[in-house]
Amino acid sequence: MENYTPMMKQYFEIKQKYSDCILFYRLGDFYEMFFDDAITASRELDITLTGRDCGMEERAPMCGVPFHSAEGYIAKLIEKGYKVAICEQIGDPKLSKTIVKREVIRIVTPGTLINNNFLDDDKNNYIMCIYEEKRGYGIAYADVSTGDFLTTSFNASEERKVIDEIAKLNPAEIIIGEGFSQKSVVESIFSSKVYIYNPWAFEYANALKKLCAHFDILNLNCFGIEDDELSVCACGALMEYLHQTQMNSLNHISTIKKYTLSQYMFLDISSRRNLELCETIRDKNKKGSLLWVLDKTVTSMGGRLMRKWIEEPLLNCEDINKRLNSVEEYKKDPMFREEIKELLNTIYDIERILGRIIYQAANARDLVSLKKSLEHLPSIKLMLMQLKSELNTELFNDLDCCEDIYKLISRSIVEEPPFSIREGGFIKLGFNETLDHYKEAKEKGGTWLKAYESEQRELTGIKNLKINFNKVFGYYIEITNSYKGLAPENYIRRQTLANAERYTTPELKKIEEDILKADDEITRIEYDIFVEIRNRISKETVRIQKSAEIIAKIDVLRSLGEIADLNKYVKPEVNTGGIIDIIDGRHPVVEKMTKNQFIPNDSYIDTEENRLSIITGPNMAGKSTFMRQTALIVLMAQIGSFVPAKSAVIGVVDRIFTRVGASDDLATGQSTFMVEMSEVANILNNATKNSLLILDEIGRGTSTFDGLSIAWAVLEYIADKNKIGAKTLFATHYHELTELEGKVSGVVNYRVTVEERGRDIFFLRKIERGGADRSYGIHVARIAGVPEKIIERANEIMLTLLQCDIIRKDSINEITENDVVYYRKKKPSSTNSSKKNIIIEELKNMDIDALTPREALMALYDIKSKVSEVNDEA
Secondary structure (H helix, E strand, O other): OOOOOHHHHHHHHHHHHOOOOEEEEEEOOEEEEEHHHHHHHHHHHOOOOEEEOOOOOOOEEEEEEEHHHHHHHHHHHHHOOOOEEEEEEOOOOOOOOOOOOEEEEEEEOHHHOOOHHHOOOOOOOOEEEEEEEOOEEEEEEEEOOOOEEEEEEEEHHHOHHHHHHHHHHOOOEEEEOOOOOOHHHHHHHOOOEEEEOOHHHHOHHHHHHHHHHHHOOOOOHHHOOOOOHHHHHHHHHHHHHHHHHHOOOOOOOOOOEEOOHHHEOEEOHHHHHHHOOOOOOOOOOOOOOHHHHHOOOOOHHHHHHHHHHHHOOEOOHHHHHHHHHHHHHHHHOHHHHHHHHHHHOOOOOHHHHHHHHHOOOOOHHHHHHHHHHHHOHHHHHHHHOOOOOHHHHHHHHHOOOOHHHHHHHHHHEOOOOOOOOOOOOOEOOOOOHHHHHHHHHHHHHHHHHHHHHHHHHHHHOOOOOEEEEEOOOEEEEEEEHHHHHHOOOOOEEEEEOOOEEEEEOHHHHHHHHHHHHHHHHHHHHHHHHHHHHHHHHHOOHHHHHHHHHHHHHHHHHHHHHHHHHHOOOEOOEEEOOOOEEEEEEOOOOHHHHOOOOOOOEEEEEOOOOOOEEEEEOOOOOOHHHHHHHHHHHHHHHHHOOOEOOOEEEEEOOOEEEEEOOOOOEOOOOEOHHHHHHHHHHHHHHHOOOOOEEEEEOOOOOOOHHHHHHHHHHHHHHHHOOOOOOOEEEEEOOOHHHHHHEOOEOOEEEEEEEEEEEOOEEEEEEEEEEOOOOOOOHHHHHHHOOOOHHHHHHHHHHHHHHHHHOOOOOOOOOOOOHHHHHHHHHHOOOOOHHHHHHHHHHHHHHOOHHHOOHHHHHHHHHHHHHHHHHHHHHO
């Protein structure tokens, strides 16, 4: 270290404090990186690796990026999982006799990005902190770009809820203590960056002290978490981490919002994925999700709130109906809706602008954007007066138009300011007298000099008197030797030339000082004024945040009203009666994605004789769509949205569980069937009588007898009111399960209707009472493109199995004549003659008197089709 240059010694001292970060070390107009940081950054950012003399024989590896474009490079490193420490010059190089003082001013991490260019406008960028101890878990999370800060806690026995909360919030970064038991699981499932933080930060005394200091309060009673040690420890550790990395006041984090999991519908990670609430399963896109259908918000704040509402359906009927009544007002008045939409279109992301103001990262353009946003709040408030529902009235009463802040910015900042606040040119004339004087000096300096020159000529009578300038003496009055005797006594000699004398005066010195200092003073004064304005605005953080929150709610409610009107949704009746009664329900996403007309279906589930529906029918016939649409309609109603149906009565459900499809979990070494059974176990252990269960093909991942036995037992367990008694939709290809109707209380059978025409079947997409007698799986394989030889052989095998009763021997169901006839008629003949014989045999065996008109017509279609095939082959 002794042989290193002073600059490199300084670099090492700083780097030692931030060894887990890539250090962006400011040198002039560049951020430089050295040694391992340079090698890493060069590789990850694809920039040139060079070297720099450092006082040793070997040159230090070095690379750098321009400071004005550093944000983009930093964002790339953060995306790749690195932390970046930004080291700035603190001292003034002009005043420093030795090396300029430098300090790290901020550490950028995945969860602390604030630049809008690298954040999703309609998605929060959360950083989460998880505290674990024997009693349970404390969770705190924040979005430093908006100031949101929330917390909850739960018991040790509810450890799965940690994963479910992460799935709901999808944080960019997670802070944990040493020994967090689920670290490996979290890292294997989620893309979040997980960092272990100082144990002392999680200690209750330290956490309490930190929180009280940040909020400048004596205790945490105002947040309702004083007695919740788990939450306090998580919140305190997160706040400590944020202060340590962000190194500013974080005043926009002005409150802690405590929530309980019982406030919202519980949705585990599987249910969120299967219902495709905010992104699709296949490609993780918004298009094709429920959010894609419902989100017609026009502000970034509204977009983020819409996502939050979908992720957190309400349980309180009063709150749900307040939202529904508000949405109804927007739905009924398209003209009003469009007028308020136009106003909302002019509003920028107030929350994130305020975040940048607190971070001292805002520029004059941000303040103009804030001004333009605040400008329209009075008009929005005036429009809200027309609405009468309880929630809309509350929003009207609570909306602060922040007119004082609007006037401050309007008086001070020009309409189109430059990007940089270090170069001046953004403060209006008339706002500051001293600034106006220097601006006048810059603009009118030449005019002042000419006027003073004319004044001095007239005063002295020297016609050739001139005012000139050079870099050594500045501005001076020059008089030739023939007139120097006329120089007034107040003229101060500056220089003697061969043929002239040069003078100055106190007045000329003042003009010179004003002109020469104008640029520097303008830049300095404008920056000081901007900082003062920024600080004044930051003191009004709570007011501005409240207004931004109200604007977001208005935007979401208006969006839901627009969707309800455009998509012909109806207002659901939401109560605690426990009945789900949907008439002509539709899947909100599928009906928007399909080109064909969507076939609606009724759903009826109650807590008594119709609480468990067994749904049978072919693959691709619509069972899964029907079940998911029921779940989505319930969920939509509980977020306060109108629903796709002719009518809907929704008894509030506390949880929605889905078990749809399965795949291997290679990260944890679990097979498809193990994943399936784990999900089923989770449902059975956590469902209540007030839950809604969507179960698709339980037991299909193992042998027929094992799977049927498991499915049978699961159904009995769910149907039993003493165990669960939950409202359930259960799709299956185990037709034996239809025998449970009449034997197990609350179980009813439904099937998807199918129409056969010759070799073809048509899915009618309608759900009706009763059970299906076959699954048409071989037919589905044929239309999927499986080779015809395989299809023919499959029909032969199926017929043999049925006749030998291999599958159904001693089982609940007997082989029906329809089964045998169906697969026999699907069995192809090797010759044209044998096909004719089969047709004749079928006609002989047909009991015409026993056929209904519809069955006779279908039989005729079938015979006609077979005759056509024979003729084609002849």
